[in-house]
Structures are given as structure tokens and as C-alpha cells.
Amino acid sequence: MLTLTCFEGVPAINAFDLSPDGQQVALGLDQTNLYLLPYPLLFNLPQESQLANVQALASCANFAPYKTGDVLKSVSWSLAENHLALLLSTLVDGIYRDQVNVLDFNQCTSEPPTLKAIFPTHFLFTLSGYFDHPEITSLSLNNRGELLLNGFLNGGFGSLQLYDLQQGNSQPLTPNGDCCYRDAHWSPDGSYLFYSYQSEPGGEVSLFYIPTTMLSEPPSALASLALPAGFLEGSLGSLQPALRAIH
Secondary structure (H helix, E strand, O other), X not given: OOOOOEEOOOOOEEEEEEOOOOOEEEEEEOOOEEEEEEHHHHHHXXXXXXXXHHHXXXXXXHHOOEEOOOEEEEXXXXXXXXXXXXEEEEEEOOEEEEEEEEXXXXXXXXXXXXXXXXXXHHHHHHOOOOOOOOOOOEXXXXXXXXXXXXXXXXXXXXXXXXEEOOOOEEEEEOEOEOOOEEEEEEOOOOOEEEEEEEXXXXXXXXXXXXXXXXXXXXXXXXXXXXXXXXXXXXXXXXOOOOOOOOO
16 A cells, blocks of 8 residues: 555545546545646655645646535546536535536636536435435446436445436436445446445445446346455445456
């Protein structure tokens, strides 16, 4: 394991995602600040970094930082274009609720175009349990404009949804049944789906990596990944898979 740097005065890294081509990184710091940086240059940072060191790496000053306005929880690069899905926590009627904005960062501008804003009102009617737990535990964007979203029902596990950016609608994905899923991510080419599955609260957690063509198959046709003993210690820790193509 290699420690790239330590950010002085920054209490936490809110979000981190490496672009599928390995050339850019999206880094969320100070809750509302998003930095888009050339990934190879991160290795030039000193072991103890100031935010000025990070800003100096950016190809576009407008994106170092880009101020989201709301608390940034997670990010996901598109698998093809320079589009980025942002999971944000926004205050609605005195309650923080999660929403998703998909932005186009192809041009260096102070206001990158918003390709889609998925507001909490959408999830209230489509995502099971969102009213009581207005959280989205993971998201993943592919090159077809399809966004995977996980709701929150049981300890971070919940329903799995597929949102179509062009159509502006969503549908449930239920490869193993209605509930419960977490940690859903597309493969680098978008042809496979990785996810964690738990059939009941506190139960055994299984990991799946299946072709998207098998999503309509019966659950009995799906085989979970064979894991070494002790690989998963309970169900509380959430996986953060980073799937990359092998060249």
C-alpha cells in the first residue's frame, strides 16, 4: 500500500474516483469542494500537502475546486465521456436528503453543464425506504447513460435501481429478489455488474459479478463469487470496489 499524501487541516476525504482510462481523479474535500486532477500528477505531491499543492496540479482552475454547494458524498465517472455523477446531501424542509447531479466536465468553465439533476422528490416515489432513510449508499455511471443506485433499508443494504438519464426514469433491478443490495458498480466496459447481496438483515453477505445479459435470469442461475474464509467480517463494512480493465 502506498500513501500518496496527507492533507493538512482537512478532516476527511468525502469522495474519490479514478476515471476509467486512469488519467483523471475526482477528489472531494472539505465537504463541498470537488477537485478534478490529472491522476499521474498525484504522485508528485509532498507527503504533507496543503490545498494549494492540490490546486497547482489542476489543468482547469475552475475545477480546483468546483464548489458543489451541497455536501458531496460520492462521485462516479462515466465509462466513456468526461461526465461525472455527484451524490449530494441537500437540506430539504429541515432534513438532509440525497440527490444526484450528473455534470459535463469536458469544457473548463465555472458552471459546467448539468446533464441531469435527480431530485429527492423522485426518490420519494421510486426508492423503497427513502422517506425514512433518505440515503443513497452507492452509485455507478456507465457509458450508456445508465446510473446504478442503492437505497437504504437494512444497515446500508436496500433496493437496487437503474436510472436512465435520457428517459429520466428508473426501474428496479432484482437479480436475486426484491432486497437487499449494496456496493453496486458497473464493470469498466459496462457489460458486467458487481454487487453485494444480503437476503435478510444481519445475514450472510454474498458478492456477485454477473453479465448484464443475466439480469433477467432466475436467481438460481446466478453464482456468487467464491471468497476465502474471513474475507468479509460481518455486514457492517461497505465495500468500495474499483473495477478496472486489464491491458
